[in-house]
Amino acid sequence: MSTSLRLGIAEFRARPGRALLPGVALVVGVACLLAALVLSDALGRSVDEGAPLTPSSVGHVVEVKPQPYDSDPVAEENRPKLDDAVLAKLSGVGRAVPVQIAQADLLDSNGRAGQHRAEVNVQQPDLVRWPLAEGTQPAADGEIAVDKITAYERGLKPGDEVSLAAADGKPLTVTVTGVMKKGGIDAQPVLVAGPDLARKLDPQPFTKQIWVIGGARDAVKAAAGASYVVWDPAPDADKVGDDLTFVLLPFSILALATAVFVAAATFRAVYAQRQRQTALLRCIGAQRGPLVRRSLFEALLTGVVAGVGGALLGGPMAWILARTFDVTGISVLFGAVELSPALLPSLGYVILGVVVAAVLSVVAAVRPALNAARVSPLAALRDAENEVPTRSVRRLRLVFGLLFTSGAAVLALGAVAAKGSSVAPLAVTFSAIAAVTGLFWILGPITVPFIARLFGKIGGTRWTQWKLAGAEVRRMPQRSASVALPLLLASSMVTFFLVLLGTAQEMTYSFANEERPDATVVDAGERPLPPIPAQDGVAASVVLHKAENGSGADPEEFKTWLRAQNVAGAEQFTAGTAIVPTHWEEKPFVESGGKRYEVVGTVPGTLTAYTPIIGGLTSGPAEKVLVALKPGTDPARFRTGLQAALPNNPTVIVQTDADERAEADRYMHLGTVLMMVLLGLSVAVAVTGIGTALTISVQERRKELALRRALGVTRGGLQGGVIAEAVMLALVGVIGGGALGFGYAVIAILSVGIPLVLPTASVVLPLVIGAVAVVALAVLAAFGPSRGASRIRPAAGLASG
Numbered sequence: 001m002s003t004s005l006r007l008g009i010a011e012f013r014a015r016p017g018r019a020l021l022p023g024v025a026l027v028v029g030v031a032c033l034l035a036a037l038v039l040s041d042a043l044g045r046s047v048d049e050g051a052p053l054t055p056s057s058v059g060h061v062v063e064v065k066p067q068p069y070d071s072d073p074v075a076e077e078n079r080p081k082l083d084d085a086v087l088a089k090l091s092g093v094g095r096a097v098p099v100q101i102a103q104a105d106l107l108d109s110n111g112r113a114g115q116h117r118a119e120v121n122v123q124q125p126d127l128v129r130w131p132l133a134e135g136t137q138p139a140a141d142g143e144i145a146v147d148k149i150t151a152y153e154r155g156l157k158p159g160d161e162v163s164l165a166a167a168d169g170k171p172l173t174v175t176v177t178g179v180m181k182k183g184g185i186d187a188q189p190v191l192v193a194g195p196d197l198a199r200k201l202d203p204q205p206f207t208k209q210i211w212v213i214g215g216a217r218d219a220v221k222a223a224a225g226a227s228y229v230v231w232d233p234a235p236d237a238d239k240v241g242d243d244l245t246f247v248l249l250p251f252s253i254l255a256l257a258t259a260v261f262v263a264a265a266t267f268r269a270v271y272a273q274r275q276r277q278t279a280l281l282r283c284i285g286a287q288r289g290p291l292v293r294r295s296l297f298e299a300l301l302t303g304v305v306a307g308v309g310g311a312l313l314g315g316p317m318a319w320i321l322a323r324t325f326d327v328t329g330i331s332v333l334f335g336a337v338e339l340s341p342a343l344l345p346s347l348g349y350v351i352l353g354v355v356v357a358a359v360l361s362v363v364a365a366v367r368p369a370l371n372a373a374r375v376s377p378l379a380a381l382r383d384a385e386n387e388v389p390t391r392s393v394r395r396l397r398l399v400f401g402l403l404f405t406s407g408a409a410v411l412a413l414g415a416v417a418a419k420g421s422s423v424a425p426l427a428v429t430f431s432a433i434a435a436v437t438g439l440f441w442i443l444g445p446i447t448v449p450f451i452a453r454l455f456g457k458i459g460g461t462r463w464t465q466w467k468l469a470g471a472e473v474r475r476m477p478q479r480s481a482s483v484a485l486p487l488l489l490a491s492s493m494v495t496f497f498l499v500l501l502g503t504a505q506e507m508t509y510s511f512a513n514e515e516r517p518d519a520t521v522v523d524a525g526e527r528p529l530p531p532i533p534a535q536d537g538v539a540a541s542v543v544l545h546k547a548e549n550g551s552g553a554d555p556e557e558f559k560t561w562l563r564a565q566n567v568a569g570a571e572q573f574t575a576g577t578a579i580v581p582t583h584w585e586e587k588p589f590v591e592s593g594g595k596r597y598e599v600v601g602t603v604p605g606t607l608t609a610y611t612p613i614i615g616g617l618t619s620g621p622a623e624k625v626l627v628a629l630k631p632g633t634d635p636a637r638f639r640t641g642l643q644a645a646l647p648n649n650p651t652v653i654v655q656t657d658a659d660e661r662a663e664a665d666r667y668m669h670l671g672t673v674l675m676m677v678l679l680g681l682s683v684a685v686a687v688t689g690i691g692t693a694l695t696i697s698v699q700e701r702r703k704e705l706a707l708r709r710a711l712g713v714t715r716g717g718l719q720g721g722v723i724a725e726a727v728m729l730a731l732v733g734v735i736g737g738g739a740l741g742f743g744y745a746v747i748a749i750l751s752v753g754i755p756l757v758l759p760t761a762s763v764v765l766p767l768v769i770g771a772v773a774v775v776a777l778a779v780l781a782a783f784g785p786s787r788g789a790s791r792i793r794p795a796a797g798l799a800s801g
Contacts, residue, residue, distance in 0.1 A: 029259025030310025303361025404438025444481025491737025552617030575616030
């Protein structure tokens with residue numbers, strides 16, 4: 001056995017705790033990686049299991065030949081379709097079965113339709129297409145199967161009854177016979193029903209394909225015609241396979257990169273801690289090569305152990321993430337709930353975890369090992385209590401740090417100057433990289449102690465432990481900077497994305513605040529509206545009637561409604577004329593029913609859903625009622641009163657501005673939670689660096705801590721000092737990263753050309769909660785080192801020095 005291997009094994013035997021300390025961050029990083037892979041597997045498996053199947057008896061699949069999009073509505077209307085004529089031709093060759101999708105309204109517990117219509121997949125009883133998780137396939141007229149997301153949210157199970165709205169809008173009670181393996185996406189229910197029930201719900205379903213059972217391929221092609229294509233059945237055509245494997249992977253890789261930063265900082269501290277041993281080995285003739293190989297062999301063993309530990313933690317972490325996604329509603333976005341990832345990893349994942357951890361551990365240890373072997377024996381034998389680099393190193397660090405920081409500033413200014421161009425985002429990205437490199441990597445030993453000094457001043461002279469914590473950060477600036485950097489990066493990314501999400505939400509709010517009706521009464525399934533009874537709090541209303549290329553309205557009612565909305569532009573509107581959205585103002589007329597209506601005014605398109613309004617054309621069915629409410633009238637109360645007045649019309653719904661805001665708030669909430677959870681993986685890894693750094697710090701300061709105990713400091717006082725140091729490092733990372741992330745979010749917004757909006761409570765509150773959580777995790781990470789510090793006996797500690 002070589003000398004390097006013997007030295008590495010001897011170090012493991014003598015101090016296994018210190019040797020494995022750099023692997024703590026790698027354990028968490030590998031656990032994040034495997035949790036993402038295991039959860040992605042479970043997610044992909046759930047989606048694939050719910051994908052529609054093609055029965056084995058189907059011999060041919062007929063579809064419309066793909067054609068380029070044509071903006072001309074007449075051309076689009078004349079496109080080939082899978083209609084009854086095609087179905088009849090194919091029936092002459094074999095059994096032709098249309099694969100159809102209908103639309104219906106699933107009523108809630110109050111008997112009312114929602115904003116999202118249900119997708120009804122028509123299924124022949126003998127040609128099962130949709131697999132079930134439980135129950136039986138719908139066979140009779142009044143039976144359906146529901147998707148698992150709808151069943152989960154409404155608490156449905158086989159045997160329960162629900163209400164649907166028939167094509168005429170009347171309630172229709174049906175029985176749930178099964179729950180599908182498929183999940184609906186983003187609150188849109190998915191149902192399976194037989195042909196008879198589907199016709200009652202939607203007389204004109206969309207035909208997606210036609211299956212042909214029997215017959216030769218040439219005969220099917222000839223019967224279909226040149227506008228159609230004939231495919232071989234593909235049983236797995238709708239499965240996503242491994243496409244979802246990489247949904248969570250970028251965030252786990254980010255956590256793994258953070259683990260490498262933390263491991264490198266810990267290796268550096270561990271090698272510095274045993275520099276006296278290294279110096280003695282050099283004095284008795286040891287060469288640098290064997291010493292470096294010893295360190296790398298130790299790192300390899302550390303990585304192997306960390307990989308096994310991370311692999312074992314990956315399954316439970318994936319289970320926790322799955323439950324978190326269920327509770328927060330994120331699972332619904334993926335169409336999968338109650339995922340059950342494997343708690344124990346497969347052998348392949350264990351091998352992957354070991355290999356990744358071992359390789360990254362060696363990579364993280366290379367530079368610290370080389371630096372440790374380069375220290376001269378005389379310098380290493382000195383009892384240096386502080387990290388004091390030479391003057392040339394400090395000068396070089398300052399020059400390079402200022403160069404990178406200046407370059408970041410120039411790139412940021414260039415990004416703002418080039419706003420709206422494709423170069424601006426690249427400039428922002430490279431500016432951020434340069435800023436982090438300059439301020440917190442190269443100049444980290446200067447920047448981090450400076451921030452810690454500011455926090456130290458906040459505590460004043462009343463809390464001695466806080467002042468001592470600041471002094472410890474300044475005593476070991478390189479180590480403190482290495483510990484704070486990963487946390488700072490993670491915090492900056494969280495802040496950056498949340499500020500951008502908040503800006504997007506404000507833009508949605510500004511769109512919702514554009515001129516639009518106070519309330520709009522429509523039918524969820526675009527059925528003709530019944531007479532709308534008068535309601536309290538209504539200032540004016542106008543009925544819009546269905547017409548070709550627009551909507552018809554009574555001119556006087558429309559003008560009265562516009563005045564109630566405080567909107568001008570229709571003063572000359574009379575029967576036989578038209579009002580158009582602003583973007584149509586160049587058009588001289590609107591053609592409808594073979595007649596031309598002169599354009600006499602414009603109104604904001606958001607008021608009329610960008611539809612031309614034709615005066616006097618009121619013979620068509622009522623399709624919409626635009627309502628202006630009196631000042632102080634609650635739109636929600638108006639909705640409740642109107643729907644209560646129409647108990648026999650469950651599909652009549654009321655849309656308001658509040659709906660737009662609620663939708664924006666929902667997506668903002670889901671985006672915030674998703675970013676906080678996934679980027680929180682990196683934060684968790686970064687916090688482990690605080691625990692390992694404090695463990696090494698306590699080991700190095702045994703004599704100092706023993707002296708404090710001898711001078712009367714209590715065990716609680718020592719514990720408080722270590723915890724204060726953890727809190728200070730956490731605050732440096734969180735506050736510094738937050739400031740950096742906010743600054744670059746502002747630069748990114750300005751470079752795109754979007755108006756800058758200060759963060760609201762929806763952005764600030766999650767950041768504050770996240771900061772408190774990070775500090776709490778730091779305190780938890782400091783529990784072990786603080787307990788170790790409090791157990792140091794004065795006599796033994798002083799003797800060890």
